[in-house]
Amino acid sequence: MKISLIHKEYFLQVNGATLWVAEQGLGLAVVLVSGGPGCCDYLEPVASLINDIAHTIRFDPRGCGRSSLTPPYDLQTAIADLDELRIQLKLEQWVLLGHSWGANVAIAYALSHPTCTRGVIYLCGTGLQNDQDWKDAYRKGRDAGREQMPEFAYPPNLEVNEVGNRSWKAFIKQPTLWKQVSMLAVPILAVVGSEDIRPSWPVEQMAHLMPEAQFERIEGAGHYLWLTHSSQLSSLLHHFLENF
Numbered sequence: 001m002k003i004s005l006i007h008k009e010y011f012l013q014v015n016g017a018t019l020w021v022a023e024q025g026l027g028l029a030v031v032l033v034s035g036g037p038g039c040c041d042y043l044e045p046v047a048s049l050i051n052d053i054a055h056t057i058r059f060d061p062r063g064c065g066r067s068s069l070t071p072p073y074d075l076q077t078a079i080a081d082l083d084e085l086r087i088q089l090k091l092e093q094w095v096l097l098g099h100s101w102g103a104n105v106a107i108a109y110a111l112s113h114p115t116c117t118r119g120v121i122y123l124c125g126t127g128l129q130n131d132q133d134w135k136d137a138y139r140k141g142r143d144a145g146r147e148q149m150p151e152f153a154y155p156p157n158l159e160v161n162e163v164g165n166r167s168w169k170a171f172i173k174q175p176t177l178w179k180q181v182s183m184l185a186v187p188i189l190a191v192v193g194s195e196d197i198r199p200s201w202p203v204e205q206m207a208h209l210m211p212e213a214q215f216e217r218i219e220g221a222g223h224y225l226w227l228t229h230s231s232q233l234s235s236l237l238h239h240f241l242e243n244f
Contacts, residue, residue, distance in 0.1 A: 032057065127202020
């Protein structure tokens with residue numbers, strides 16, 4: 001769906017919360033979901049990479065940044081907020097671009113609303129795991145100061161982080177989850193950085209299971225791919241979106 005839109009920011013009542021929303025660009029509707037959980041939107045640099053081919057929608061999740069402190073902050077509420085945002089924007093379908101925790105939210109949304117999901121861009125998510133070895137590797141890299149971070153306009157909300165992570169751990173324990181994932185027939189681009197302190201094997205496992213997923217690794221890139229490898233990321237995003 002093409003919308004003649006350059007840039008605007010506003011507040012929108014969504015599912016009982018007030019969300020800050022920003023739209024820019026022209027073309028295919030792409031909603032960007034930031035990580036954390038508990039972080040404000042920080043994905044404007046990623047939106048700018050695809051402004052020439054996409055109408056991007058960014059937002060601060062409830063409890064974060066400019067949006068209202070309106071619990072609950074669990075995964076199911078995040079999914080419901082996303083779909084209500086889609087409905088209010090009068091979009092039948094959209095592509096979800098999620099980073100880190102946002103990538104996991106994007107997959108969970110696609111599983112819940114496959115007919116509304118045109119595609120998923122899964123940037124540096126954690127996969128469907130709660131593995132101790134994975135956590136140990138992540139903590140080792142974090143404590144060694146190996147992660148380059150962007151600047152966040154607002155501090156993270158630790159309550160949102162705690163509730164979101166707890167609900168994600170419950171979500172991945174569903175007995176039929178892997179079967180659902182193996183039947184998710186929407187185009188998916190999964191991208192990781194070779195220098196991310198988060199091990200990528202869970203993302204590779206998930207991508208190989210999905211019927212329409214492709215897995216890409218950007219050599220030399222960390223968790224925030226665009227900080228150091230924006231041209232490589234831009235190329236992957238354009239190639240994926242131009243196929244719609």
